[in-house]
Amino acid sequence: MNLIVNGEARTFEPLPHLAALVSAxxxxxxxxxxxxxxxIVPRSAYGKMALADGDRIEIVHFIGxx
Amino acid sequence: xxxxxxxxxxxxxxxxxTFTSRLIVGTGKYKDYAENAAAADAAGAEIVTVALRxxxxxxPSQPMLVDYVKPDRFTFLPNTAGCFTGEEAVRTLxxxxxAGGWDLVKLEVLSDTKHLLPDMEETLRAxxxxxxxxxxxxxxxxxxxxxxxxxxxxxxxxxxxxxxxIGSGRGIQNFLNLGLIIEQAKVPVLVDAGVxxxxxxVLAMEAGCDAVLMNTAIAGAKDPIRMAVAMKxxxxxxxxxxxAGRMAKKSYADPSSPMAGLI
Numbered sequence: 001m002n003l004i005v006n007g008e009a010r011t012f013e014p015l016p017h018l019a020a021l022v023s024a025x026x027x028x029x030x031x032x033x034x035x036x037x038x039x040i041v042p043r044s045a046y047g048k049m050a051l052a053d054g055d056r057i058e059i060v061h062f063i064g065x066x
Numbered sequence: 067x068x069x070x071x072x073x074x075x076x077x078x079x080x081x082x083x084t085f086t087s088r089l090i091v092g093t094g095k096y097k098d099y100a101e102n103a104a105a106a107d108a109a110g111a112e113i114v115t116v117a118l119r120x121x122x123x124x125x126p127s128q129p130m131l132v133d134y135v136k137p138d139r140f141t142f143l144p145n146t147a148g149c150f151t152g153e154e155a156v157r158t159l160x161x162x163x164x165a166g167g168w169d170l171v172k173l174e175v176l177s178d179t180k181h182l183l184p185d186m187e188e189t190l191r192a193x194x195x196x197x198x199x200x201x202x203x204x205x206x207x208x209x210x211x212x213x214x215x216x217x218x219x220x221x222x223x224x225x226x227x228x229x230x231x232i233g234s235g236r237g238i239q240n241f242l243n244l245g246l247i248i249e250q251a252k253v254p255v256l257v258d259a260g261v262x263x264x265x266x267x268v269l270a271m272e273a274g275c276d277a278v279l280m281n282t283a284i285a286g287a288k289d290p291i292r293m294a295v296a297m298k299x300x301x302x303x304x305x306x307x308x309x310a311g312r313m314a315k316k317s318y319a320d321p322s323s324p325m326a327g328l329i
Contacts, residue, residue: 064131066093
């Protein structure tokens with residue numbers, strides 16, 4: 001399936017839900033926050049949130065800042 | 067408070083949370099996250115500011131801030147650095163709230179990449195959006211007492227005027243305005259941005275600020291850990307001097323040793 005992740009077009013094997021994308025990317029879901037098509041997905045919903053071709057996903061985390 | 071003989075601890079409270087340390091430190095510009103954590107520790111900070119950015123998808127194993135500067139040890143204050151509109155700020159902080167699970171945030175809406183001074187009209191608009199969304203907002207602002215009051219009336223949890231442009235290290239540029247802002251405010255006032263060295267922090271606290279927020283003054287020092295220690299002492303010294311009440315300035319000398327009984 002085709003997704004736009006953090007602004008980059010990426011192709012994945014079919015993914016059942018957002019949690020599968022997080023692990024396919026090698027990320028720890030406890031340390032990130034995610035938007036799907038500009039809507040925040042609560043962490044508790046990653047395992048239930050289905051993905052569709054063309055979804056725009058933003059995955060962010062805390063970094064150093066002032 | 068270190069060295070204090072007063073019985074009651076000298077604390078300050080923002081958005082219902084009470085802190086002992088009056089030094090908030092940023093987490094940017096350090097050599098690495100380990101140095102960053104050591105500096106926050108040396109500063110005695112209880113609150114650290116953090117930014118929110120996209121994860122690096124090409125290298126998910128890169129070190130993460132939260133593995134060094136731990137959210138169970140420090141209160142994270144997510145910022146909106148890099149945001150130029152209210153909508154960008156709200157989007158960023160909603161994500162930060164999801165990432166961290168708390169609603170105390172630092173709003174900064176910038177106007178220009180050259181001086182990074184706040185766009186106050188947009189800052190006030192963003193503040194209202196955030197408050198409507200349930201956030202507790204500490205607001206980076208210009209040293210304008212008129213806008214500071216508008217922010218407070220709109221529900222800001224703290225007023226945080228810039229001493230000087232972010233990262234400039236030039237110290238407090240307008241003591242008169244800072245004094246007016248402190249005098250009128252019923253919420254905490256923090257100098258945020260522009261502190262360069264320990265004496266700047268002392269002056270901010272002597273002026274009556276509730277706390278000081280800094281990043282580059284520590285991270286940009288030749289020895290950041292040592293400067294973090296200096297800043298910790300500076301903030302304590304300035305606060306104690308403010309509470310003690312300084313002596314009156316005089317035009318002429320006043321001998322410290324009695325003039326009577328000289329041989």
